[in-house]
Amino acid sequence: MRENLNWAVLGTGVIANEMAQALQKMGKSLYAVGNRTHQKAVDFAEKYGVGKVYDQIDDMFEDEDVDIIYITSPHNTHYTFMKKALQYGKHLLVEKSITLNSRELDQMIALAQEKNLILAEAMTIWHMPIYKKLWNIVKEGALGKVQIITMNFGSFKEYDMKNRFFNLNLAGGAMLDIGVYALSIVRSFMDETPTNILSQWKPSPTGSDEQATVLLQNSQGQMATVALSMHSKQPKRAMISCEKGYIEIMEYPRADKAVIVDAETGERTEITEGETGNALYYEMLDMERAVRSGNANGMHLEYTKDVMDIMTKLRKDWGMKYPEENWD
Structure with missing residues (x-):
């Protein structure tokens, strides 16, 4: 595992902006950004000094240098993005609500376990x-x-x-x-x-x-x-x-x-x-601890499932x- 974990964010809305600022508090920069509207991703990258902007969202999942993806898109898009990201070996922090329903979440939990990856909801609480x-x-x-x-x-x-x-x-x-x-x-x-x-x-x-x-x-x-x-x-x-x-x-x-x-x-x-x-700073600190240690107890996925x-x-x-x- 690399010393400095690389974060990518999917989406450029309010939460993505807070996430980029939280990374700065952690003394690091956001590695990459992707968005369905490419120009919004370009503008976001310029605002926060992000080094990489993806032409297609799928490029984010395929990028071997990405360690953790924060999915901030509308929650009806989460399942499809999560499935692709996990299949490519990415740890995931996903905005609430993590999925639409239990069927989707159960499938993603099983896939994350199969791939030995950390999957967590970005639940402030x-x-x-x-x-x-x-x-x-x-x-x-x-x-x-x-x-x-x-x-x-x-x-x-x-x-x-x-x-x-x-x-x-x-x-x-x-x-x-x-x-x-x-x-x-x-x-x-x-x-x-x-x-x-x-x-x-x-x-x-x-x-x-x-x-x-x-x-x-x-x-x-x-x-x-x-x-x-x-x-x-x-x-x-x-x-x-x-x-x-x-x-x-x-x-x-x-x-x-x-x-x-x-x-x-x-x-x-x-x-x-x-x-x-x-709030986002605390979430991301806990996520990095989980990824580095392999212990995801602090992410409370069992509560998310309940x-x-x-x-x-x-x-x-x-x-x-x-x-x-x-x-x-």
Whole structure:
């Protein structure tokens, strides 16, 4: 393995820009960029001093000097790109939602294992220091067992049906765009994955999931409620209620502070860790550690799979299938 791992990015949107800046914080430069619109890739390369621009996206997968690819394209394109990249031996960090459904993810996990490659979702929650600290606090047991988790995430998006938030051709909808964050927090604080899952949903004019409420419970009796909306503003709030106190996280997923409230005394303790602006930096540091060590535990692919299984079940329950999607 080369001393300086070479990153390539597929896509030139907001996340790709943050990724290039995060690499600079790591004291290195992005090796290469590819995009369906070639001129956008050229402009991106000029902005960040990227040495290589691919004429065709497939050239990225075939480039022997690429070690890790960060896929930042719309999530309905992920499966095809992931399959090609893994077949050519590339480690992958993939924007959320990593795939459309469990069938796609299970196939990619199997392929990554066959090729002995690291596959991971770029899920902010797995990598922000505040969550790592809170998980340790819960594991230490002073707060007692996690009993119930309450999640809210709502954005007000105008009914622009060409926008990806409501566009079925771009896999739009609340579940894959914001629900994935809420469910990831739920899974990370539960001792086991929830298996009893109930929901209600409201479709947008395009048929995407505009709004949903979800109830979850695992075999240990731990419960969660999740309220999502793409057309109604809510606070981005997570509350993890334990036997002896509760944890409140505001402005997740890119949180850097939380408040712990003692159930008996009402005493409030503020916990701070990390910096919101370094979200991509933390993700990429963990990814490089995983690639170098061969130990991908810190990438939490098992949680990613559990969350994807829940999201797939919910959409099947609703009958909300994307065009050309195959989930059987």
